[in-house]
Amino acid sequence: MAMSLTWDDVLVWRCRQQLLHRPAEAADPLVVVEALAGVQAQVTSYAEQAVAVRQAEPDPARVRDAIAQRRLVKTWAARGTLHLLEPAQAAAQLALIGAARTWETASWQKTFVTLAQLERIAAAAYEALDNRVLTRDQLTEAIVGHSGDETLREHLGSGWGAVLKPLAWQGLLVYGPSDDERRVTFTRPDTYVPGWRGLPEPAEAARVAIPAYLRAFGPAPAAAFDQWLLRGASKKAALRQWFADLLADGVIAEVDVEGERLYARTADLESLGAVEDFDEVRLLPAFDQFVLGPGTADTRVVPKEHRAQVSRAAGWISPVVAHRGRVVGVWDGDDVTIWSGDERIRAKIT
Known part of the structure; x- marks a missing residue:
């Protein structure tokens, strides 16, 4: 029989899971970022604040140090937005986002570039970023020069990075450190991030990304995970299989929250059954x-x-x-x- 829970208890439980009680271990930004399955970083100062509000003694410099030390990866991840991520979580999320192949749709190609053009962009970027960190302008020049396609210049120069996101989701590109003029830079994760092992297969990636999400935002339905990760664009058969496999292996369990059948990490059932109050x-x-x-x-x-x-x-x-x-x-x-x-x-x- 599934454990029965109330929403009041679930929501209070999430507060501590998201480190709003400011535990000692949250002094390390990597702990905070990992606990939240990533921190949105479209605006760097907001990412620093998201970490700081979970620390007893906030220090934005620790976030910057973790990035400089390459302990955190900055890249386009959940919902196509920039995030700071722990490297293993980054690889898992990117693999699942990439599995949806959203750039192969006719509407995406009509708006941005064709698949043939994207393949040329990927090949050129892979070569240009080998053990190198380039600004957007430098990367644009390298890709246009390599491909001989001047029509790519406008798309590559866009601050939204629409044609570079598919490269990130294939594990070919991440953000590098800002240069001396605070300009955005890009590089390759395999030559920049210590211990980078490439992107896992989707089924393996799901075993990292789904429990990470449920740790912070569970209990939740599969649809909530899909909406958070990819605005609901995951292939539904694959999504069902990922959850079914985790359930069969005992990594996650079904719980009843006021009549809703939702998923939680099996490792969290004990704490969910004895919620520690948090009234701050x-x-x-x-x-x-x-x-x-x-x-x-x-x-x-x-x-x-x-x-x-x-x-x-x-x-x-x-x-x-x-x-x-x-x-x-x-x-x-x-x-x-x-x-x-x-x-x-x-x-x-x-």
């Missing part, structure tokens, strides 16, 4: 995994009537006030809005 209030930065993990459509985390205040125009995710696993307000500088009007929540803000 946390001010979380924009684009925090607390919101991105379950997604803003999850009304248990983000109240439906306030979703527009959290998920805003142009993909902006607001800084939020978190209490007992739920978003209870938003903030901007000294301006804090608590939707419930509960002054006890306001009094707990630290």
Whole structure:
């Protein structure tokens, strides 16, 4: 019989899983990034804040050091956005994203480049980035020169990196350190990241990525994992098989949360059955995994009537006030809005 849980307990349990209690081990940014299955890093300062809010003694320099030491990988990962990731988690996520082959659709090729052009881009980038770190302009020149295709220049120069993302998802490209002028750079993971073993097969990758997600955001359905990783674009037969294999092998288990059959890591069942309370209030930065993990459509985390205040125009995710696993307000500088009007929540803000 599946374990029965309440949503109140599940959401409180997630707070500690996401290190909002600021344990001693969170002093190492790698611990935080790994616990959250990645930290979104479209804006570097928000990634630093996401780590800092989980530390008893915040120090943004530790994040920068971990990147410089190549202990963290920066690349396009979940939902096509930039993330900081622990290397093994990076390889697993990239393998699963790449398995969807989203760049092979007719709409993608019509908007960006053809598969033949993408193959030339990949071959040129692989050669150009061998034991080298190049700026976007340098990489563009190398690819255009190698391919002889001037039409690629505009696509390669785009800050959105649409034609470079498929290279990342095939394990051919990651971000390098910013240069002296703070310009973005790129390199190859196999010649840059210590111990990089390439991308695993999807079935093997799922054994890393799915438990990592459930560790922070479980119990959850397979669809929640798919939405978080790839906006629901995974091949559904493969997705079902990944979860079925993990279930059969005892890595994950089914639990009942107020009538919903969801998945949790088997390793987490004991703590889920004896949830340790967490009543602190946390001010979380924009684009925090607390919101991105379950997604803003999850009304248990983000109240439906306030979703527009959290998920805003142009993909902006607001800084939020978190209490007992739920978003209870938003903030901007000294301006804090608590939707419930509960002054006890306001009094707990630290």
